[in-house]
Amino acid sequence: MAGNWKMNLDHLQAASTLQKLAWTLQDAKHDAASVEVVVLPPFTDLRTVQTLVDGDRLELSYGAQDVSPHDSGAHTGDVSAPMLARLGCRYVVVGHSERRDDHGEGDELVAAKAAAALRHGVTPIVCVGEALDVRQAGRQVEHVLAQLDGSLAGLDASAVAGLVVAYEPVWAIGTGEVATPADAQEVCGAIRARLRETHGDAAADGVRVLYGGSVKPSNVAAVMAEDDVDGALVGGASLDPADFAAIVRYQHHHGGR
Numbered sequence: 001m002a003g004n005w006k007m008n009l010d011h012l013q014a015a016s017t018l019q020k021l022a023w024t025l026q027d028a029k030h031d032a033a034s035v036e037v038v039v040l041p042p043f044t045d046l047r048t049v050q051t052l053v054d055g056d057r058l059e060l061s062y063g064a065q066d067v068s069p070h071d072s073g074a075h076t077g078d079v080s081a082p083m084l085a086r087l088g089c090r091y092v093v094v095g096h097s098e099r100r101d102d103h104g105e106g107d108e109l110v111a112a113k114a115a116a117a118l119r120h121g122v123t124p125i126v127c128v129g130e131a132l133d134v135r136q137a138g139r140q141v142e143h144v145l146a147q148l149d150g151s152l153a154g155l156d157a158s159a160v161a162g163l164v165v166a167y168e169p170v171w172a173i174g175t176g177e178v179a180t181p182a183d184a185q186e187v188c189g190a191i192r193a194r195l196r197e198t199h200g201d202a203a204a205d206g207v208r209v210l211y212g213g214s215v216k217p218s219n220v221a222a223v224m225a226e227d228d229v230d231g232a233l234v235g236g237a238s239l240d241p242a243d244f245a246a247i248v249r250y251q252h253h254h255g256g257r
């Protein structure tokens, strides 16, 4: 269960949010071995998050929201995978729709970012998803699979087995509009089936497929009950530690699988 804070919470707010999240999960005796909890704060928060997680031995993972395809050099404003690795980032989001839309990122760049992360032991969370017009035309599966092929270009089966892929229908992000569990399953199932074809069984069975888009404590259990949804990428609701903890513990709150 990953919480993408997007451009919210400065480093002071990050510290209090993380502590509240950790205490809430500890109080509930959350078993981190069964459901991994990940926060994805802005770059400026990462050192603070690292210090807290290490100092207090919190059972939380963290990562960044973007990474440069380059390892170092004249790339003003960018942050490299070696820098993230040094900060203890286990994950990095690549190809989020907000970056694809706001910064014109295409599949080729997303694939280069994923490769950069993997070179330095950071697991990419590769985001794919269709806009409303594509869904209305009924072309969501072909659209997402083309994005997936492009965004994973050049990765071998063992790299894919360790990956996280997040399916986020763009029309469901931050809108309160949730895809139905069947909508999520259709595309998440197609993603896994495609990876089975292109990279084999070990890759398809190892990859973790997340659903993202207006996930809340009240709707998470239904989407998690689908076969090919392994977790959630949560935006808005991850800013509230009580809500995010309830999402992480969906089985206990809502009797999911």
Ligand SMILES: O=C[C@H](O)COP(=O)(O)O
Residues within 6 Å of the ligand: 004, 096, 168, 172, 173, 174, 175, 176, 212, 213, 214, 215, 233, 234, 235, 236, 237
């Ligand atoms: O990365 C997270 C997603 O974009 C979902 O955001 P949301 O939960 O605010 O809809």
